[in-house]
Amino acid sequence: MKQTIMSQLLLLLFSLSLLISSSLAFQSDELLIEEEDLGSEGGFPDLAHIRSSPQPPTTTRRRYSESDQDSKIQFSLEHAFGDSDFSPAGIFNARLKTWNHGAQTLTKLRFSRNDFTEVDKEKFQNLLKGDDFYRIRLPSNVLSSPGREYVISSVKARCLPRESLDEHFVIHMEGVNILAVNYGAPGACPHPRQLKLPAKWSFKSHTVLKNSEQAPRAPVFSEDILGETAEGEVVPPPERSFWAKYWMYLIPLGLIVMNAITQAMNMPEEQGGGQAQQPGAAVQRGPTPAVRRR
Amino acid sequence: MAMAIRVFLLSLLFLSFADHSFSLYEDQAGLMDWHQQYIGKVKHAVFHTQKTGKKRVVVSTEENVLASLDLRHGQIFWRRVLGANDAIDGVDIVLGKYVITLSSEGSILRAWSLPDGQMVWESFLQGSKPSKSLLSVPINLTVDKDNVILVFGKGCLHAVSSIDGVVLWKKDFSAESIEVQQIIQPLGNDKIYVVGFVGSSEFDVYQINAKNGELIKHTSAAFPDGFFGEVLSVSSDMLVSLDSTKSILVTINFQNGEISFKKTHISDLVGDHSGIADILPSKLSGVFAVKINTLLVFIRVTAEGVLEVVDKINNAAAVSDALSFSEGQQAFALVEHVDGKVLLTLKYSHDWNNDLLKESVEVGHQRGLVHKVFINNYIRTDRSYGFRALIVMEDHSLLLLQQGATVWSREEGLASIVDVTVSELPVEKAGVSVAKVEQNLFEWLKGHILKLKGTLMLASSEDIAAIQDMRLKSSEKSKMTRDHNGFRKLLIVLTRAGKLYALHTGDGRVVWSLLLPSLRKSGSCEHPTGLSVYQWQVPHHHAMDENPSVLVVGRCGPNSDASAVLSFVDTYTGKELNSLGLVHSVAQIIPLPFTDSTEQRLHLLVDTDKHAHLYPRTSEAIDIFQREFSNIYWYSVEADNGIIRGHVLNRNCIGEVVDEFCFDSRELWSIVFPSESEKIIATVTRKLNEVVHTQAKVVADQDVTYKYISKNLLFVATATPKASGEIGTATPEEASLVVYLIDTVTGRILHRMAHYGSQGPVHAVFSENWVVYHYFNLRAHRYEMSVIEIYDQSRADNKDVWKLVFGKHNLTSPISLFSRPEVIVKSQSYYFTHSVKTIAVTSTAKGITSKQLLIGTIGDQVLALDKRYLDPRRSVNPTQAEREEGIIPLTDSLPIIPQSYVTHALKVEDLRGIVTVPAKLESTTLAFAYGVDLFLTRMAPSRTYDSLTEDFSYALLLITIVALIAAIFVTWVLSERKELQDKWR
Structure with a gap:
């Protein structure tokens, strides 16, 4: 019974992994994480505000915004092995979203990575042997490539190989400009870097688009309070303590309780005298011990 | 008994704690701090001699300071520091009671009261065109019984009343294309001549009525050869200039509105000469001086405009203006360097053969050449005329010479400190x-x-x-020896004049000074400038007998592609050990964290072609370097271009000469800021020698967070180009400020955050895992300070004690920056009232003591602000646990506590930088603030918890102990006696 479940599970896992690996072998996959929400508390109105404030729209932008609301664009990734020249390595496809106020952002970024050719593989193996850098670059402007200059990023080649070649892109955007691209392994790259060849020469790419967050504002609570009082709103009376509110009830209550206690204390004394008395009578006789105490 | 002493000691300790609080008591001022006042290199000097009671000289300096000095002792009577962009162009005295200054390129004219330096009036002179600015105070030119000051600035000539600064009349020359060179006001005449060039080959004279500014006559004459440079007025109707080839002297006579030129070849006067001739700007009536290489030629101009050579002097240093004394006699001073001494000669301008005075003065050879001389006369006790000379030396020092001796001297070089480093003092020898x-x-x-x-x-x-x-x-x-607490050190400061000073931290005196030969003007190095000072050799352990030394880096010229010069100076003796004139330039200097067997630190000099050069050039150094070759990364910031690049070493340089100390670099990463929306305005890194005591930070509820501590973090602030100017030039909508935390090895942007509606200037400080920066919020119309703290999340799960016990933590595993960092960033902003000139942070020996920010305020004071106020975890209502941890409830603005001014009542005029140096005592740090003034103090951010205060009375303690011991004996004897008596009973 147990074995069958185990085997079923194994089968399931196997088929799943097959599915994943087959899809990998077929086409380099990519993961899309879009950090559109710009900080946790931002939300859309904040975003609109952010977009409106920074820069005046440039001529290229205007042209695009006039032509259509959402246009497809693509820009290429190029790579270099050590000191070699850059050559194309993949294409980023994205949708350019134009906001009402003219600002533009990239959305729906898709990445198709070219697989390594045999020459590339050889070059890459050389990098791995020499613990050298694998370098990539992107244009600094997605509309008018390469923009002012390419943005470059590099990583030690030995950080990439795992099962396949795992790579992680963080693309820092500002409108249609790419400020920087951070390239590397998706996880850790332990320090004494071991020479390890990838099992599969295919890429597992993860891409993250990042826009700038808004800084927290300086707190202005003192002004808020001032503003409210000026508007003549009802200022809640200062919270009084429990004692201050209910003392008139508490004192009699306390007296009664005290009374009861003293009575209870006196009870054993009197029990010796009047054993057969009714409990009701005890209540009636309540004041007497108090008088006696005085 | 022991208990009693312990209790007593403890109580004393507490008393001393209570005594030594955050601020100072009145009688503690000057105890741990010193303050020195300077004025800078003197540009102009005007002697005040009218009232004999107080002999003063009024000077203006290159640091934009106006000061009145005591002629007898050289002390400052008063001093006014004008802003950095308010350079003084001219100084004079009017009416015998006002000092007049013309500043800001001839647009601000101010009058200061001579006795106390109070400003009497100020007038802003309007003008449209930038031009030369000239100040002239005619001796007896009056308009409606009001002495007139003539000011030319921004293309306009103004006549200003000397009593209240009202502009009497104004003549605008900006419509004319004239480049005004001189304003000449002949004595006893109501005419003013304004002379200048139109283009380079036309000479114009405007005659103007001094009473109302009306143009009387305008004449011009063409001079086809063209002029070069400026004109010098020799007499009231005669000017001298050079032609465009610099080989012909041109005398210009413009008497009665007729302009005539007369050309004289310099070679006719001097004979054969090679080199460029320059007319010295000294005003000597009837005579002028021409400098040809090292030769100084005095030439007299006769009434007909004929030139005749009076004298030729080799190696003359400076010539003063002519000074008129007793019934029209005029004299001037000539300074020469003869046998390492300064030879001061006073000559009559009309009678060359007689010297009024000839004195030879020893000024010390660490002062270099004489740059300027100003003279003044006085009446000796025997009723004859005596002269004193104020000389400005190459190292910017100011000396007063009188009767063949130096009366006083001021080390004005210290007013322009470029860089500071620290050196330990020698260990005290036994015996x-x-x-x-x-x-x-x-x-x-x-x-x-x-x-x-x-x-x-x-x-x-x-x-x-x-x-x-x-x-x-x-x-x-x-x-002069090292102390146990590490309070005594040498501050090695490099000044703009290229002089190195060693200042003692105890009292601020100059221990030695050295005018660096490699940073002096020479044939191969035309405009040397000192850049920075580094600790080159810090001997400890095995290299104890060697003296520590510093490395001074300079370059030959104002541009970064000029060739570099290195100089190595022993910090005990102040002697230059070695100097190197390099073939390559220097763009960046990187002290590496490696030292060789003699404790010399390895330095990497990166030139403008991105080649890295290793120093010292020894095979041992290259061995050490090769071991770490692949782990050396650096970055460069191209602020104008808006690009930050990361580099790594590649291989040896390829060139015609094999140089094994030169390496090629390779670009590893780049960050390209969009030029239309971001411009780099500030970059800050951590101090290389900063010590962090612990990575873990215990927060409330016994929780632990780990600081992300990396030496490779760079803080960058960018602003929109429109908003990178002054505050008020941009609206909040078009201004934004973006801050970045960048890893400089991989180029990873760890954090990016935008402050919309804010702008620079940004002043920032980076320490441990936090950055504090100051900027202006346009929406709130206030300055703000923000803090960013960065924490490492990859170590966050090392909280389990059992993990630590069994060693299953990753705290000791090496960190690779190529791993994807897991960091979290906390940030908070606060309002801050002051605008800020600079920010620094205290640093202590082990990094245990809590930190204070040292804020150089706009009032030139240093304010200490506890870092706890800039903690992003501050909240409006901190929980009990947080309160216990020391979190201050959140307020919208940072408090400015008047007692926390480190500079107490003093001001460090024109504050430019604050340097903190850890003492050996953990609680204490030395803070050195410099500008025109110098200030050093000792600070204890968490109070001196590890030592008794200086005024602790050891004698009192000793006496108390003695008294207690005596009391023990007495009581013992008494008790013995009593016991004996008891037994006898």
Whole structure:
């Protein structure tokens, strides 16, 4: 019974992994994480505000915004092995979203990575042997490539190989400009870097688009309070303590309780005298011990 | 008994704690701090001699300081520091009571009261065109009984009343294309001549009525050869200039509106000469001086405009203006360098053969050449005329020479400090002479008796004064040896003049000074500038007998592609050990964290072609370097271009000469800021020598967070180009400020955050895992300060004690920056009232003591602000646990506590930088603030928890112990006796 479940599970896992690996072998996959929400508390109105404030729209932008609301664009990734020249390595496809106020952002970024050719593989193996850098670059402007200059990023080649070649892109955007691209392994790259060849020469790419967050504002609570009082709103009376509110009830209550206690204390004394008395009578006789105490 | 002493000691300790609080008491000022006032290199000097009671000289300097100095002792009577962009163009005295200054390129004219330096009036002169600015105070030109000041600035000539600064009339020359060179006002004449060039080959004279500014006559004449440079007025109707080839002297006569030129070849006057001739701007009536290489030629102009050579002097240094004394006689001073001495000669302008005075003065060879000389006359006791000369030296120092001696000198080079580093003092040698000890012992006893008196309140007022004096001049703090607490050090400062000074931290005196030969003007190095100072060799452990040394880096010229010069200086003796004139330029200097066997630190100099050069050039250094070759990364910031690049070493340079100390670099990463929306305005890194005590930070509820501590973090602030100017030029909508935390090895942007509606200037400081920066919020119309703290999440799960016990934590595993960082960033902003000139942070020996920010305020003071106020975890209502941890409830603005000014009542005029140096005592740090003034103090951000205060009375403690022991014996004897009596009973 147990074995069958185990085997079923194994089968399931196997088929799943097959599915994943087959899809990998077929086409380099990519993961899309879009950090559109710009900080946790931002939300859309904040975003609109952010977009409106920074820069005046440039001529290229205007042209695009006039032509259509959402246009497809693509820009290429190029790579270099050590000191070699850059050559194309993949294409980023994205949708350019134009906001009402003219600002533009990239959305729906898709990445198709070219697989390594045999020459590339050889070059890459050389990098791995020499613990050298694998370098990539992107244009600094997605509309008018390469923009002012390419943005470059590099990583030690030995950080990439795992099962396949795992790579992680963080693309820092500002409108249609790419400020920087951070390239590397998706996880850790332990320090004494071991020479390890990838099992599969295919890429597992993860891409993250990042826009700038808004800084927290300086707190202005003192002004808020001032503003409210000026508007003549009802200022809640200062919270009084429990004692201050209910003392008139508490004192009699306390007296009664005290009374009861003293009575209870006196009870054993009197029990010796009047054993057969009714409990009701005890209540009636309540004041007497108090008088006696005085 | 022991218990009693312990209790007593403890109580004393607490008392001393209570005593030494955050701020100072009045009598503690000057105890741990010193303050020195300077004025900078003197540009102009005007002597005030009218009232004989107070002899003063008014000077203006290159640091934009106007000061009145005592001629007898050189002290500052008063001093006014104008802003950095308010350079003084001219100084004069009018009416015998006002000092007039013309500043800001001829647009601000101010009058200052001569006795106390109060501003009397100020007038802004309007003008449209930038031009030369000239100030002229005619001796007896009056308009409606009002002495007139003539000012030319921004293309306009103004006549200004000297009483209240009202512009009497104005003549605008900006419509004319004239480049005005001189304003000449002949004596006893109501005409003003404004002379200048139109283009380079036309000479124009405007005659103007001095009463109302009306143009009387305008004449012009063409001079086809063209002029070069400026004109010098030799007499009221004669000017001298050079032609465009610089080989012909042109005398210009413009009498009665007729302009005539007369050309004289310099070679006709001097004979054969090679080199470029320059006319010295000294105003000597009827004579002028031409400098040809090192030769100075004095040429007289006759009434007909004929030139004749009067004298030729080799190696002359400076010539003063002519000074008129007794019935129209005029004299001027000529300074020469003869045999390492300064030879001062005073000559009559009309009679060359007689010298009025000839004195040879020793000024010390660490001052270099004489740059300027100003003279003044006085009447000697025998009723003859005496002269004194104020000379400005190459190292910017100011000296007064009189009767063949230096009356006083001021080290004005210290007003323009470029860079600061620190050196330890030598260790105290054993074997001190007996006599010294005895004297010390006596003084020690005397001092302690005085102190005891003071403590027991028995001291008279003289005693109190003596105690205070003793505390201030304690020989202990100015000793030339290392002390146990590490308070005594040498501050090695490099000044703009290329002079290196060693200042003692105890009392601020100059221990030695050296005018660096490699940073002096020479044939191969035309415009040397000092850049920075680094600790080159810090001997400890095995290289103890070597003296420490510093590396001074300079370059030959204002541009970064000029070739570099290195100089190595011994910090004990102040001698230059070695100097190198390099073939390559220097763009960046990187002190590497490696030292060779003689404790010389390896330095990497990166030139403008991105080649890295290793120093020292020894095979040992290259061996050490090769081992770490692949781990050396650096970055470069191209602020104008808006690009930050990361580099790594590649291989040896390829060139015609094999140089194994030169390496190629390779670009590893780049960050390209969009030029239309972001411009780099500030970059800050951590100090290389900063010590962090612990990575873990215990927060409330016994939780632990780990600081992300990396030496490779760079803080960058960018602003929109429109908003990178002054505050007020951009609206909040078009201004934004973006800050970045960048890893400089991989180029990873760890954090990016935008402040919309804010703009620079940004001043920032980076320490441990936090950055604090200051900027202007346009929406709130206030300055703000923000803090960013960065924490490492990859170590966050090392909280389990069992993990730590069994070693299953990753705290000791090496960190690779190529791993994807897991960091979290916390940030908060606060309002801050002041605008800021600079920010620094205290640093201590082990990094345990809590930190304080040192804020150089706009008022030139240094404010200490606890870092706890800039903690992003502050909240409006901190929980009980957070309160216990020391979190301050959140407020919208940072408090400015008047007692927390480190500079107490003093000002560090024109504050430019603050340097903190850890003392050996963990609680204490030395803070050095420099600008035109210097200020050093000792700070204890968490109070001196590890030592007794300086005024702790050891004698009192000793006496108390003695008294207690005596009391024990007495009581013991008494009790013995009583016991005996009891037994006898």
